[in-house]
Amino acid sequence: MNGPKKPANPHMTTGSLQKAQETITQKLRQYYDSVEEEGIPDRFLDLLEKLDEAEKKAGKESGGAHRK
Amino acid sequence: MTGARDGASSDFKREMLSQLPALRAFAVSLCGRHDQADDLLQNTILKAWSGQQGYTPGTNMKAWLFRILRNDFYSELRSRGRELQDSDGHHSARLSVHPDQLASLDLKDFRRALEVLPSDHREAIVLVGASGFSYEEAAAICGCAVGTLKSRVNRARARLRELLSLADDDDFGPDAAFHGAGTAGKRV
Numbered sequence: 397m398n399g400p401k402k403p404a405n406p407h408m409t410t411g412s413l414q415k416a417q418e419t420i421t422q423k424l425r426q427y428y429d430s431v432e433e434e435g436i437p438d439r440f441l442d443l444l445e446k447l448d449e450a451e452k453k454a455g456k457e458s459g460g461a462h463r464k
Numbered sequence: 465m466t467g468a469r470d471g472a473s474s475d476f477k478r479e480m481l482s483q484l485p486a487l488r489a490f491a492v493s494l495c496g497r498h499d500q501a502d503d504l505l506q507n508t509i510l511k512a513w514s515g516q517q518g519y520t521p522g523t524n525m526k527a528w529l530f531r532i533l534r535n536d537f538y539s540e541l542r543s544r545g546r547e548l549q550d551s552d553g554h555h556s557a558r559l560s561v562h563p564d565q566l567a568s569l570d571l572k573d574f575r576r577a578l579e580v581l582p583s584d585h586r587e588a589i590v591l592v593g594a595s596g597f598s599y600e601e602a603a604a605i606c607g608c609a610v611g612t613l614k615s616r617v618n619r620a621r622a623r624l625r626e627l628l629s630l631a632d633d634d635d636f637g638p639d640a641a642f643h644g645a646g647t648a649g650k651r652v
Binding site: 425 | 485625
């Protein structure tokens with residue numbers, strides 16, 4: 397994979413840069429996606445649920461009026 | 465379960481819920497650590513919830529949430545007295561990657577390299593390269609000019625290439641190389 401010598405040819409530059417860029421993009425997405433695919437820990441789902449419940453309750457107690 | 469009011473808050477909840485996986489991925493990419501990222505995510509959920517009047521339904525909730533999260537990340541950094549701040553590569557000096565490890569670039573190597581970047585460069589490349597935001601959206605999230613954002617992305621790429629020894633044209637410095645290649649300014 398790694399050639400023993402660097403090509404002295406400047407025309408290589410654009411191609412190898414592009415390839416490097418593609419590799420970076422691919423790895424970045426792979427990393428990001430792997431976290432995204434872990435899903436959301438339950439505690440966050442519970443938290444949202446609680447927040448939502450609390451708000452509904454508060455809404456009912458104040459007669460459903462939306463305070464500004 | 466009755467009334468339009470309940471419906472509104474449930475819509476907000478549902479929409480937020482659907483953004484959480486991406487938001488969390490952004491948090492982890494930004495912090496480099498799951499525990500810290502999850503604390504950040506929790507704060508973001510609480511802030512977003514209490515600030516939901518500031519969100520206009522139908523607008524980009526994802527961008528709105530990402531913005532809250534990154535602002536929180538930076539205020540946390542500041543309040544810790546820059547303990548985690550790494551702006552000019554003081555961390556990078558400590559990164560020792562052996563050339564033979566680089567041949568087989570795996571995710572762990574990539575992650576380590578990403579962590580070495582200054583956080584503003586890291587967030588720029590993540591927002592554009594992985595979260596799917598345009599340069600304009602990412603700039604709005606970061607509160608900077610589009611040109612600044614682009615330059616951060618380019619510098620992040622250049623630094624990653626360098627850290628990961630991805631190109632065989634080291635004769636050119638990463639900056640010089642990216643002046644040439646970066647002209648296209650295309651998305652990652």
